[in-house]
Amino acid sequence: MITVNNLSLQFGKRVLFDDVNLKFVQGNCYGVIGANGAGKSTFLKIMTGHQDPTKGRIELEPGKRMAVLSQNHFEFDKCQVLHTVMMGHKRLYEIMIEKDALYAKEDFSEADGMKASELEGEFADLEGWNAETDAASLLSNLGIEEASHYLLLEELPNNLKVRVLLAQALFGNPDVLVLDEPTNDLDGKTITWLEDFLLDFKNTVIVVSHDRHFLDTVCTHICDIDFSKINIYTGNYSFWYQSSQLALRQRADKNKKAEEKKKELQDFISRFSANASKSKQATSRRKMIDKLDIEEIQASSRRYPGITFHQERDAGNQILSVDNLSKSYEGEVLFKDITFTLNKGDKVAIVSNNSLAITTFFEVLNRNMNADNGEFIFGTTIITAYLPNDNHSYFDSDLSLIQWLRQYANTDEEKEEVNLRGFLGRMLFSGEEALKSAKVLSGGEKVRCMLSKVMFAKANVLMMDEPTNHLDLESITALNNGMIEFGGSLMFTSHDQELVKTVANRVIEITPNGVIDKMMPYDEYIKDEKILQLQTEMYA
């Protein structure tokens, strides 16, 4: 139902796609994977008509409707929440606007009457009378309370904003649903909700994600973008990963006979198919994985950035003390009476059942917001660095990457082009790439730049709010190691369980009734019965 014909795209010397031919079939769920900057978002932009290819085209079957959740979460900031959702069905929304304008006319003519009844007919056909209730119930399903439905999108915190945009994409049951990294900024509960929704969704889904668990749960097919090509494989992410590893090993093993190789592959496929058919995915998706096939799989071109956090100087004994810090938002208590002392070498996972509370807490500690009550003080030897959840304001600029990074260099030596180039090279922007404008960066490339800024600060206290958002698996691994090896103190929050489990040696939970503060790894924290009891009381 979607055909990609001879598609090529080039930015300057950089070839993103070279003569790609593909078909997306009705009813399947395609997971689009690839390194940061491989061209996933760009591919979706071509598909939705927001970017022209250099050559070739992508065609949607006539009469079918496509809806999209983009990676940019700020586009609808000036729109009302409920309207934003209904805008998901473009034609329906147009009719609503046209109708309202007609009925508001003082000199309502006969022709206007005809036009109005025509619009009413189309409106009814599109089930327009249910639009508002449908939109409202989608929002409620996603945990957005009625009081927020009439606010502007920009008045919502980031995590809720994404849910509204998700509701917009889901609104009116599109034939093709295109989602670019939908799980970024969603909490675990909402991710599960989205997984269930996609499993029951009867139409075609094309979804970009770096989240292995999510991809495994929802996908029937994997689209891998690498080497300027896009290849579609049947099966979920694990199947793609295992089979590509197996194919690589076999290719290395030149002495093995062709028949032996073939048998090994077939055994693997039948074992995998047996498991797959027992999974929830196979039962709830109409389309079963009936035919698994290993095609030519190349060694991946994905690379690891170098992420190391050095300290300019060791911290003294006074790091940070937080005293009775409290903050409310729109009448809701986000956190109250937060008191703790940060020690040397503490790697603190900040947790809460409300992600806005955590983001606000970090914003207060970095003096971008004021607390309602209480205070905090960093020691005199402390240099802080902060990786915010929302980085879009840093990239609204025409600076080249070299110029962009130079803003955060401290010494003349650091500011020299050769140094900056070396640094950018380690962060996987080499040659011409270092000259491109900061504005065109992909989601993950922006985070790599923000991490460079943090590294330049040579801080002894780091604060990071969802640092793995947008990053590919290679960059997540590099970041994870960098955080483990960092010698200073660290406060961070992440939905990536693996990261939290391997980095944190202390957990601080900020609640509307004070802190739960435990010197223990995250694994122990979530299993502790007493803590569970405490949580029930403190969020009550």
Ligand SMILES: Nc1ncnc2c1ncn2[C@@H]1O[C@H](COP(=O)(O)OP(=O)(O)OP(=O)(O)O)[C@@H](O)[C@H]1O
């Ligand atoms: N107008 C442009 N001019 C030059 N380069 C561009 C332009 N638009 C995008 N790019 C580059 O094309 C590459 C692909 O970008 P895209 O946003 O599609 O990546 P992505 O696969 O979605 O990555 P991520 O996982 O980080 O979101 C990036 O390196 C980006 O910097």
Ligand SMILES: [Mg+2]
């Ligand atoms: Mg992208």
